[in-house]
Amino acid sequence: MKLIQFVFGLHNHQPVGNFDTVFEDAFNTAYDPFLGLLEKHPGIRVALHHTGPLLQWLEQHRSEYLDRLGMLVERDQVELLGGAFYEPILPIIPEDDRIGQIVKMSDWLEARFGRRPRGMWLAERVWEPTLPRAIKAAGIEFTVLDDSHFKSVGIGDEGTTGYYLTEDQGDSIAIFPINESLRYSIPFQEIGETLEYLRGLASEYAAPTVVMADDGEKFGVWPNTYKHCYEDEWLDKFFCKIEENSDWIKMKTFSEVLDETAPIGRVYLPTASYIEMMEWAMPASAIVEYRDLVQTMKMRGEYESRKIFIRGGFWRSFFSKYDESNHIHKKMLRISNKLNAAPEELWDHPEYELALDHLWQAQCNCAYWHGVFGGLYLSNIRNALYKHLIEAEKRIDALTHDGDAWVDFVATDFDIDGSVDLLVETPAQMMMLKPGSGGMMVEHDLRQISFNALDTLMRRPEYYHQRLSQISNPAGPNAGDQGPLRVKESGLERFLVFDWYRRGSLIDHFLDPDATPENFRTAHYPEIGDFVNKPYACEWKKVRGGARVRMVREANVQPSDTGQPVEVEKIVTMKAGEPTASIAYRVTNLSDEDLLTRFGVEFNVNLLAGHAHDRLHEIAGSDIPDTDRRMDSVGAVQQVSKFAVCDEWLGVRIGWNVSKPASHWRLPIETVSSSEAGFERVYQSTVVMPVWDINLAPKKTFEVKIEYGAEYL
Numbered sequence: 001m002k003l004i005q006f007v008f009g010l011h012n013h014q015p016v017g018n019f020d021t022v023f024e025d026a027f028n029t030a031y032d033p034f035l036g037l038l039e040k041h042p043g044i045r046v047a048l049h050h051t052g053p054l055l056q057w058l059e060q061h062r063s064e065y066l067d068r069l070g071m072l073v074e075r076d077q078v079e080l081l082g083g084a085f086y087e088p089i090l091p092i093i094p095e096d097d098r099i100g101q102i103v104k105m106s107d108w109l110e111a112r113f114g115r116r117p118r119g120m121w122l123a124e125r126v127w128e129p130t131l132p133r134a135i136k137a138a139g140i141e142f143t144v145l146d147d148s149h150f151k152s153v154g155i156g157d158e159g160t161t162g163y164y165l166t167e168d169q170g171d172s173i174a175i176f177p178i179n180e181s182l183r184y185s186i187p188f189q190e191i192g193e194t195l196e197y198l199r200g201l202a203s204e205y206a207a208p209t210v211v212m213a214d215d216g217e218k219f220g221v222w223p224n225t226y227k228h229c230y231e232d233e234w235l236d237k238f239f240c241k242i243e244e245n246s247d248w249i250k251m252k253t254f255s256e257v258l259d260e261t262a263p264i265g266r267v268y269l270p271t272a273s274y275i276e277m278m279e280w281a282m283p284a285s286a287i288v289e290y291r292d293l294v295q296t297m298k299m300r301g302e303y304e305s306r307k308i309f310i311r312g313g314f315w316r317s318f319f320s321k322y323d324e325s326n327h328i329h330k331k332m333l334r335i336s337n338k339l340n341a342a343p344e345e346l347w348d349h350p351e352y353e354l355a356l357d358h359l360w361q362a363q364c365n366c367a368y369w370h371g372v373f374g375g376l377y378l379s380n381i382r383n384a385l386y387k388h389l390i391e392a393e394k395r396i397d398a399l400t401h402d403g404d405a406w407v408d409f410v411a412t413d414f415d416i417d418g419s420v421d422l423l424v425e426t427p428a429q430m431m432m433l434k435p436g437s438g439g440m441m442v443e444h445d446l447r448q449i450s451f452n453a454l455d456t457l458m459r460r461p462e463y464y465h466q467r468l469s470q471i472s473n474p475a476g477p478n479a480g481d482q483g484p485l486r487v488k489e490s491g492l493e494r495f496l497v498f499d500w501y502r503r504g505s506l507i508d509h510f511l512d513p514d515a516t517p518e519n520f521r522t523a524h525y526p527e528i529g530d531f532v533n534k535p536y537a538c539e540w541k542k543v544r545g546g547a548r549v550r551m552v553r554e555a556n557v558q559p560s561d562t563g564q565p566v567e568v569e570k571i572v573t574m575k576a577g578e579p580t581a582s583i584a585y586r587v588t589n590l591s592d593e594d595l596l597t598r599f600g601v602e603f604n605v606n607l608l609a610g611h612a613h614d615r616l617h618e619i620a621g622s623d624i625p626d627t628d629r630r631m632d633s634v635g636a637v638q639q640v641s642k643f644a645v646c647d648e649w650l651g652v653r654i655g656w657n658v659s660k661p662a663s664h665w666r667l668p669i670e671t672v673s674s675s676e677a678g679f680e681r682v683y684q685s686t687v688v689m690p691v692w693d694i695n696l697a698p699k700k701t702f703e704v705k706i707e708y709g710a711e712y713l
Contacts, residue, residue, distance in 0.1 A: 002202035005252045005261075006242070007176070009047035009144065009213035010034070011121045013087055014054045015366035017384020023057045030220030031058075032065060033230050038072055040236070043243040045251040047213070048078050049121040052085035052105060053364065059112075070113050079253035082106050082117030082140060088363035089315065091128040092329060094336050098131075101360055102138035119143060119254050123365050125178075126273045126315045132168040142174035142258060144213050149272045150177050151308040161201060161208030163257065164267040174258060175267070182212035187219060187229055191238050195245065202248060209257050222676060223486075271314055278312030280371035283321060286313070287463035318369045318376075323415070323502055324457050325368050325376050327442065328385055330415050332362055335393050346399050355395035362388035370673070372464070377673040377682050379455065379608055386445075386452040390430075394447045397425070405576040407547045409540055422540060424547050429579040429710075431572075433506070435538035438531060439551035439570060440504040446579050446652065446710050453654055453710070456503045456604045456669060456685035459523075461496075464674045468493045486678025495672050495681055497522050501533040503669060503685060506583065507602035508532065508568050510557045511691065515598065517636050520687070521667040528597070530555035531568055546575040554590065557597055564591035580709025587703075589696040600665070600691040601706065605654055607631055607647040610668050610683030614648040617666055617688075618655075631686045632668040640664040645686065648713065657707040662690035 012031055014023050038044060048069070050058070058065050072078040084090055084101035085108065093101075102120060110116040119142040120135065127145055135143065147160040160177040167173070185194050201210055219235060220226040229235040242249055252260075272278065279287055290312060297303040297310070319326040336359055339352070346352050362385045370376040404427045414421040419436025432443040444454045467485055500523065501507070510529030511520075519525040536551040549572045556563030569586040589595040607615045610632030617629040620642040628635065631645065643664050644655035669684045694702045 001248055002199070002204050003207035003248050003250060004198055004202040005207050005209040005250050005257060006198065007047065007209060007211045007213070007252055007254055007257060008045070009049070009081065009121075009211065009254070010216040010219070011049045011051075011081075011213065012054055012216035013051040014057065015381055015384075016053050016086060016361050016364040016388070017367075017381045018053075019380065020057075020061075023054070023061070026217060026221050027058075027062060027065070029226045030217050032062075033226075034216065034219050034235070035065065035068060035072075037235055037239060038077065039068065041239040041243060042075070042077060043246055043251070044239045045077050045253060046079075047081050047119070047254055048216075049081035049083055051083065051087040052108070053087070053361075055108065055112075066112065073113050073115055076253075079119075079255055080109050080113060080115055080117050081119050081121050081254075082109060083121040084123065084363075086360050086364045087123045087366075088360075089123050089126045089365045089368060090131060090134070091126060092316065092368070093363050094333070094340075095134055096340065097336055097360060097363065098134040099138045100356070101363070102135070102140060104360070106139060118258070124273055124277055124315075124369075125149075126277070127269055128271050129268065130168050132166055132173045133171045135173050136171040140173065142176060142254060144176045144178055144211060144254070145269070146183075146272075146274045147177035147180050148275055148308070149269045150267065152270060152272065152311065153267065154308075155267070159264060161210055162261065162264040163209070164265055165263045166267050166269065174263065175269070176209075176211050176213075176254060176257075178213045179210050182210065183214045186212055186214075187225070187234050187238065191234070191241050194238070195241060198249060206261075207250065209252070209261065211254075272311075273315050275312065276371060277315065277369075280369070281313035281315055281317040281321070284461050284463045284465075288466070291463070315369070322370065322376055324382070325370075326415055328362075328382065328389075329368060331389055331443075332359070332385075334414070335359055335362075335389055335396070338393065338396050342396060342400060349399060351395045351399055355392040355399075358388040358392035358395070362386075362392065370462075372674045372676075374673060374675050374682070377457065377671055377684075379457075379606055379682070379684060382455050382457075383452070383606075383608060386455055387450045390445050390447060390450040390452065393430075393445075394427075394450070397427070401427075405545065407542050407574075407576050409542070409547065411540075419535065420538075422538065422549060424540075424549065424574060426547070426574060426576040428577055429574070431574065431581065433538075433549060433551070433572070434504075435536045435551050437502065437535070438504075438507055438533045439536035439538070439553070440502075440533075441506045442502070442504045444505065448579065448712060449650060449652060451650060451652070453605050454505055454685075455606050457671060458502050459497050459499045459669065459671050459684075461498050462673065464679075465496055465672065468496060468672070468679065488678055488680040492672050492679050492681060495670055497670075499523055503604050503687075505603040505605075506570065506572070508570070509600040509602060509689075510566075511598040511600055513598065517634050517665045517667045520665065520689075521634055521669075528558045529566070530557075536568075543573070545577075546573060548573045557595065564589065564593060564595055566590060566595065578709065580707070583706040583708060585704050585706070586701050587694060587696070588701040589698055592698050594698065595694065595696040597694050598691055599694050599702070600689045603656070603688045603708070604669065604685040605645055605688060606685040607645060607650065609649075610670070610686070612649070616646055618644040618646050618653070619664055622664075632670070632683060634667045636666075636691075637664045640690070643688065643690075645688065646713075651713045652710050653713060654710050655708070656688065656690065658690050659703075659705040660692060662692050662704075665689040665691055 410423040430445040512526030515525040
């Protein structure tokens, strides 16, 4: 009789910072009903991986699920897979953190279930050739990767029914290929087709091993899958068929195959992830060309036979595609280095151990990339990473600094863009300034509440934005070739607005009289200065009780056909013990003609919700109603000297006092992104911008002081 060994594995994950309601919904629609079917079908054996954030949530809210899981482990129906505890992309974190996170997961599983995992799930199946060393050092024997990784080095279908050994510097591990056909067919094709596929792989000689391993959320969380898998009983029927055919389909665990079967051979795999991820890592324009190529090859009937030669990008390219992802990553590396540089006698200190765990939580992968899921675009996920990074940093700083009035300056190319960035750190706050890019501020950490008030996202074109054109042109090219277009609200195409500079604060604008808050929001306003994202000269020093940074740029302003030279100087002064800054501006007309222009200083702030009743603008002297004061409102109020944004939920007010009355502009930054449920508009931040009309005689100077900072409620 022809036999086949079938290994079935699921990876269940919820990211650090996800809402409780999302955990609860995934539990009710996927994790719990799947476990219930396993209990009903003792002949079905699976490998299950739950990530650390999900395990912690289950232990706190649904511990009975873990008890039931433990019973399945006891009767060898479930093999537990380990992994890096907080589900980081393993190659992008330091070696010590890789090993530490894997060991933490193994320790947790052993303490809870009495079994130490032999294998691990690799987050997003992102592989780099140096990983075996850390995986082996952490005590793990095997992992699983897509068969496309193997096929890309010339291994055919017949060579992906088993496992291989690979090594780095002599440290070896086993790798199982995941069968792509099964990953796409289960649970979406007819059960009979899947069984026939398995029968075609079966052999009378040594039984081949075929692996189906994928996200557990596809069994209930993905659109329409709960009805398909459970209400229509697809999964129950599938398990019944596997049990009925157990005479030739032998369900095995990974460890059993490892112990009972010899490896196919030795293999060395290139950097890779699953096909879709490598596509998403490319620039948007390249994705369009890549998809056109794939479509053309499919129309010619060439794709399936030649797709092993068609590769997308490299996962780390997300750091060049998205400055905001790169920023979080480089902050994470910096804090990891801080912890490693701490005196050895501190390593056993409880605060050090807490700092290390916060760092590891901030390595959770989801906010570092973006594909057809929210990821980087979800501010609650980004905010969670910043929160843990700030928690880690303030703990290690408290251990390595004396008193509460210290100031640290760090001048470094923080984000690897070729220019020096300036980090000013005190016990109360951290401000990061980019003199090489408009002298803007790109991070403002309020350490008391572990909150980065400047966590925003630049609006940029994504490849999937092209599909929104179907709304206004339903018969256009390729309309409908990717299935029905799902949108969470009508008119989303109106919000396809793209920025030409990175969003931040202390961004210096010279505006044409035709500029308004509305056309500023749509990025179609007339900018007549040459200061945004351009280099400023910079000098800094410590002053009594604080720090002082001076930035200066000379450039042209063009209120007419001929530009006029203008100097902008801004001096930022911070006190060590306060989450505030005093910003003194001097705008000098260097020309021999009068300068008539409008000058605005852009600030961005993200209070995590654009239309919440407890997050409002406060504008002194204004009587606009609450509905027009929400963070997603657009408007201008004249002759304002004092204004703020207030967040009752976070318990913070971020305010501005200006020494000369200004026009107060307010407007939201909102993106349009793709998610499992369709296209959606996502609030990213609010622009608060004081604007002054300036009329300067030759060689004269306009001066204004802005007092900026936070107070806690």
